[in-house]
Amino acid sequence: METETQRLNLKRELGLIGAVSFIAGTIIGSGIFITPQFVLSAIGSPGASLVIWTCCGMIVMLAGLCYAELGTVIPESGGEFMYLLRTSGKVVAFMFVFSFILVMRPANSTGIALSFAEYVVAPFYSGCTPPQLVLKLVAAIAIIVLSVVNCMSVRLATTIQVISMVVKLLAMAVIVLGGIVKLFQGHTENFNNSFEGTNVDANSIGIAFYQGLWSFGGWNTLNYVTEELKHPEVSTVLCF
Template sequence: MQETSLRKRREDEKSLQSTEPKTTNLQKELGLFSGICIIVGTIIGSGIFISPKSVLSNTEAVGPCLIIWAACGILATLGCSPPQVVVKFLAAAAILVITMVNALSVRLGSYVQNVFTAAKLVIVAVIIISGLVLLAQGNTKNFENSFEGTKLSVGAIGLAFYNGLWAYDGWNQLNYITEELENPFRNLPLAIIIGIPLVTGCYILMNVSYFTVMTATELLQSQAVAVTFGDRVLYPASWVVPLFVAFSTIGAANGSCFTAGRLVYVAGREGHMLKVLSYISVKRLTPAPAIIFHGIIATIYIIPGDINSLVNYFSFAAWLFYGLTISGLVVMRFTRKELKRPIKVPIVIPVVVTLLSLFLVLAPIISMPAWEYLYCVLFMLSGLIFYFLFVRYKFGWAQKISKPLTMHLQMLMEVVPPEEPPE
């Protein structure tokens, strides 16, 4: 009995030793299910509960609206009115909590993502099932002559795609955390193939549900489409809709923080941003400085307050960089043929996505020019000032500022440069 107990204790000790990280680096703790939850949970945020109004306002008919939602999915695969200051304060508080969670533990951030993904799928299922039941009962009036009154222009299509693709944003988030994904060459494409079609199907069915109880005019007049749907279909339990929309938004924000923090981390590690952003927490093995930096930037983004303007200018900036990134892949396919490519797609796919990105960036500017697009470009270019001063040329006076700051942040946050993993 004692020998069995002793052997079991030695096995436990050996198991514990084998699970301890050998280097101060990010660990592979995410499986396929967590990968799918990150894609689905980051894509489904507040977008599908709000942006149907903006998509419809640019297409002006039910038929083209549903086609835009389906096309956005294909491209990806490829209550009350409280004061604005209160809303912004709550948003800032949520960002702070999410930042703390992801800075404290990779597993905790992953568990939070899984829970909120499950919660948002519950409300998605409730809306879809309710709508399909009403549709089966004969509520099809809003789908009659669904292409009547369509007035499309190149710019309107671009803006409609902006709002639709904003609701799909998150389709690329898993790419940022391949270092922490178990068996990434298998699980990355598999999670994308499962996650994005799942979201696309949910989005189309949710829009069908919305149109079973709202006319196009009523949907355009709604401030939050899902809340209006809940008031009409789920009363007196309609309060669950804004509650679960909040859960959905928090889950998407958590997924974005989890993945975008890794993007900042790698940028610092590769020398594109300050080195301190690539440091790892000694105790928790998380990229804490990068996550906190992302949280600060996210807090700044809540200042404008106008969701439609934020969506348009975010989408403009995002698709500008998506296009540049993917066009870089096309160029490197010919100029860097010697590079190892564990995951390789036919060249036609990045070419098509590059052309679509170019259309999405230029079409709204050409048809409906606005100064805000120029402001957006200037805001992005302002990053070059910090890059050249603190990263590229490392001027002496700039280093006098950055080095003591890096040292104090390193001691305060208990972070160190990442170690090279053993061969």
């Protein structure tokens, strides 16, 4: 008697626009609005900080191209877990996902949520520091709401992701255009002796790279939902 083997499949509801917003919306988070000051203070000069940002962008671009290749060769959701499972075995994959779930992802999500909370409550505490309890409550509520939305519907989560990406791109455009306007107005004093005071010790360079790469964090998130892409062999390559 023949039996049919049924397999649980994820719905392919994520298109190219949703995939692009998934990456861009994750990368353009709270990091880019906070870390530039830490990169500059760590490396010590505007010129060197621009070099750090350029190097971080190159590193992420090369890593993204590698992930685009992995996403087409191993078209399964799960990201690093699936790649380690297919290449290094179950033990290494389990060790990675165990530390990822218990340490890496919660710590990263907490940092992003706290940064988001600081911006949300800032208008209500003008001229003073917001209480830590309020920040933690707002951050916790944000995490819970986003978790519920992602559990409810991929389509709804994608819509929210696209809207948030547009808002963040507009905010970035305001900052960039404001800087360009200042340059045309003759405010170029920061570029005079731009490498003066650069910290060349390994500790300063390492901290600057850490802060810069943290701002680029999220470039690999699309590979976690490969099985939910409508055309993964096309969307993955075009996004990266």
